[in-house]
Amino acid sequence: MNPRLVLGQLRANAVRYLGTVLAIAVAVGFVLASVGVLRTISASADATFGLRYAGTSVLVQNLGDRTSAGSDAGRAEAAEAQRLGLEAIASTPGVRAVTVDTRSYVRVRVEGRAQQMTTATALSSDDDLRWQRLASGRLPDGPGEVAVRADSDIPLGASFEVRPSGRSDPSPVTVVGLFDLSGQPDLEAAFPLYTVDDQIQQWSQAGAGGDVRVAGDGSVPDPVLAARIAERLSDLPGTSAVEVSTGTAEAEALAESFVGGRDVYTRALLAFTVLAVAVASLVIATTFAVVFAARVRETALLRCLGASRLQLRLSGAAEALVVAALATGLGLALGRTGVSAATELAPRLGVTIPLQEVTVPPGAYALAAAVGLGVTLLTALPALWRATAGSPLAALRPTDVLPDPWWRRLVMVLAGSAVAAAGWTAMGSAVDSRSVVEAGAWGVLTFLGVLAVTTGALPTLLGVIGTAVGPALGPVGLLGARNTARSPRRTAATSAAVLVGVTLTSTMVTGIALLGPAIESRLVDRVPLDVAVTSPDGILPGALPEQLAGLDGVAESLVVVDMYARDDEGRRTVLRVADPARVAEVMRREITLPGPGEIVLPESSPVAAGARDGDTVRFRFFTDDDARDLVVRRTTDQWALADPGSVPDWPPALTPDGAPWPEGLEVPQEFVPRTEQWLRMEGGLEGERLEAALDGVRSAVVEADPSLAVTETFASREQVAGSVRTVLTSSALLLAVAVALALVGVVNTLTLSVRERTREIGLLRGVGVTRAGVWRMLVLETALVALSASALGVALGAAFGRLGAVAMTGPANAGNIALPVSDLVTVGVGGVAAAVLAACLASIGAARTRAAEI
Structure with missing residues (x-):
């Protein structure tokens, strides 16, 4: 390998490699941005659904429940059980603080509103156990003062009446604080009140109880502390119905009741990372296939001048490594900048979830760098090997116009069909078992199988279609249509670029569209009754x-x-x-x-x-x-x-x-x-x-x-549904990145493909084809390939997106929701338009080629 040869080749092919560097950089940035954005969304979702248990090590439920006691003696017995239980919990080694979320049901009458049945909950005096975030005002410090949600349209200083359950005398209260509880799921009340424990006890004639939350001192793990508390409570009378669990477990259970599992974001992260790596690899592979296929004649001339296959292959590998290193560094910087920019622009994209601090894990940089370097070499070597194979004289004829033997295409179709069928079957099993990551991996394998079938069968199929419709397009149109079969490798590269972009975008569009209604159907499962009208x-x-x-x-x-x-x-x-x-x-x-x-x-x-x-x-x-x-x-x-x-x-x-x-x-x-x-x-x-x-x-x-009260689940359901929707609309960040990658892949591949047809276009100009005719031929050829690839990509993306949504939320929630047909049509039309536009722009320069330039 001669370093001068490598540098000379890089300078000589700078224009070609400029597009390649851009494709690799965008692919690397796509992987890094996908991991970074999803990690940020995942951390935000965890904070949203797990906020109320963030400082809770252990949760104790049903300790001293007096609401079901039918007599004063029963209530006294429950109160004594709670007192003894709290003493036992507080004295357990490893416990730092204990609080009781005392709760009572009350009726609220705000001027201009119908009376509402809602909950009043005591605030914890411990800062770590008080999960409610104060947006403005102050915390209540005595009876007669309450705090409400900031989104309840009740201003600071407002006064209204609270009518305790079972009593007719109203109790006036004043709003002294507003809590920022956006995204906090609560289907028990649409307008909850928060106040001091003394006020709750005054409003509950029979005595109030609630969950006990425990903060550990960090000396023992939470599960061990929970086991210790459960053991101590088991020896006390009246605690047979007590349930002890960790705060982490309760947070997961809470999220599961709404979105099918707190780890749905982690699973989505891993699945999308697999998808991102696969898509980036395909874009890079397609780009290098075009680049090296276009250098066949150049390689053949070097062979004629005495260069050996080994020298050319080592030189080409060194070129690919240098290009990969430069592009990977650019892609890492682009991806990290893109993550920060995406989170800053999130509100403009409709993402209202409070995103946490943006952090990109070190493993994401390693993964993105591995994609940039490793995938570039792995995908460049086969194309380089083909470019240097055979005799120099035979190689002077460009390989992109050499028809592949029919048996090779048949083998590719059969092998691709077998791979796609096996991947589809395995993906279905993974979806049934709700294994999102496994389903994503099998989905990638299925797509590779379909891609192989497309590569082998599409040129021949388009040639037949072109022969049928070509005469209606005139001689130039017929030539463009027949070119799809005459140059199968170029057709395969073009169709692969469009298919990758459209399938990726369609998958995300379908998944996002189905996940929202699927998760909202889970909210209906939580509260199936719309309105209840009650009297005191x-x-x-x-x-x-x-x-x-x-x-x-x-x-x-x-x-x-x-x-x-x-x-x-x-x-x-x-x-x-x-x-x-x-x-x-x-x-x-x-x-x-x-x-x-x-x-x-x-x-x-x-x-x-x-x-x-x-x-x-x-x-x-x-x-x-x-x-x-x-x-x-x-x-x-x-x-x-x-x-x-x-x-x-x-x-x-x-x-x-x-x-x-x-x-x-x-x-x-x-x-x-x-x-x-x-x-x-x-x-x-x-x-x-x-x-x-x-x-x-x-x-x-x-x-x-x-005095009647109206209990509506619509408001509370809408609060939770809004939270879920904002988490899902965060996927618009990923969709934007995916669309950018798809566009770059399509435009880059089409531009390189058209620019490398100088010899062919010069020959056509020499036999009398006008510039307009050449331009029309290239555009019609691209449109035919893009139309078929886009149609297949939309169908694949719709299937993958539905299966992904089913894997995340279950068939009962996502299986019967209608596909976003209009959005999918837009994606398909957009894929064709992007390919045709790229071909139009590249063809303007190519059409100026003269016969003397061949």
Whole structure:
């Protein structure tokens, strides 16, 4: 290898290598930017969904739960269990601080709004355990002061009334702080209040309880600390229903309930990294295939002058290494700058998630450098080997116009088909097992198989199509159409560039479009009931249910009877009694419904805590004489349900002597059944129409009785859905990078391909073809190749994108969502347009070639 020869070749081919350097640099930058952006998004998503457990080492649930106690003795017993439990936790080695998230349900009446049922939660006095971030104002420091969400449209200093559950006397409060809780999932209340523990205790007549969060001192791992606390609590009375877990586990469970797993971002990161490396490799390989194929005659002349194959191959490898080193350094700088620029421009792209500090892991630099150097050499050597193979005289004829033997194309088609079929089968199995990374790897293999089939079959297929449609395009058009079969390697390089770009973009467009609705369907799974209307005394105005059922936007309405169901230990729960068929109609998804002789209980309910699904338990209702033996069915939903025929009717009104209540005389409230009304809104409502329909419900409720409360899951669902959507729209950053890479790959390949056809174009000019004719021939040829490759790329991308979404969220959520047809059509048209535009621009200079230049 002669260094002068290497430097001379680099100078002589500087124009060719300029495009190659650009392609490699963009590919390297793409890999680095993909990892950096995804790591930033992943860290932001972790912070978003795990914020409330960020400082929590251990979480203890159901310790001293007084909400289910049916008597003062039961509540006192639960309070004592909580006191003893807190003492045991605080004295456990490794515990630094303990707080109780005391919570109570209250009704809030803000001027100009319908009364709302919401939650009031005590703030922790420990800074690390207080996860709420103060946006403005200050923390409440006594009763009468509250903090609310900054996005609740309640300003600092505003005052409103809070009506504790079970009491009629309102309690005025003042907003002293606003919390930035954007992105924090909370489906229990759309308008939560935060205040001091003393205020919560005043609002809860029966005593309030809540989860216990523990901060460790760092001396022991969180799982060990959780085991220690669980062991200590197991020896205390009244703690049989206590659940102990780590804060990390709870954060993962919380994210899983919304997006199918906190590690979905990590899995997406790994899968997209695999995709990024594969795409970058294909772009580099396509570029070098064009570069070295164009230097066949040059290599042959050097062979005639005495250069050996080994010298030329070593020289070419050195050229590729120098080009790769320069391009990789440029790509690393470009990628790191791109990550910072992308996160800074994120709000303009619609990304509202609070992105964390941008950090690119060292491994990302190593991976990107390996792609730039390793892939360049691996892809350059085969093209270099082909360019130096054979005799010098035979090599003087450019290899890009040598037709491949039919058997070689057939072998390529058969082998590619086998690889694609095997990859598709394995990818389907990986999707079924929800293994995103494995599915991504098999998807790359499937694409390589399809690419091989395309390389072998597309030139021949396009030649047949060109022969059929060419005459309609005139002699020049026929020549351009037939060129696709005459020069199979050039056709393969052009189609590969378009296919890679369109498939990548279509995959991301489809995945992003399907993931949003899929994750939102999980939100419906969390809260399938749209609206509930309740009264503080449990009695709804007689005319209200019919009025609400007839409002515009209300699809289904159901009046549910409420009563208490008590187990043998005196623990009780609110039981909703209604026709199961009607309950199914009002819910947005299927829930566990009771059959005859059954009672549906939430898994978290302490009532009949020891009963498993299918066990028979005796329940009491109004008196000890109306006991019923019911079969327990456990559910993950929040409601305890029973069929009307399985429980006693509400006691009828009787006079003191047992006679029927006189007609015309008002029935005392204790004999009036307690009810609430459930509403399901029409499915097509959204935006202003939905808000107008909800306003109609609120107005009707306020006019009927200002003390009634409307509980809407729309607001809280929208808060969480907004959080999920902003995380997903962060993918627009990656989509922008992917589109840039696809465009560079297509433009670079087409430009090099057209510029290297000087000899062919000069010959055409010599036989009388005009500049306009040459230009039209090149553009028509490119359009035909790009159109077929784009159509195949859109189909592949749609399939890959759907399978990726299914792997992340499951078939139940993503499997039945319609594809973004308009977006896919745009991508396909954009791929063809980019290829044709590149060909148009490159053909302007090529068409000026004269016959003397051949």
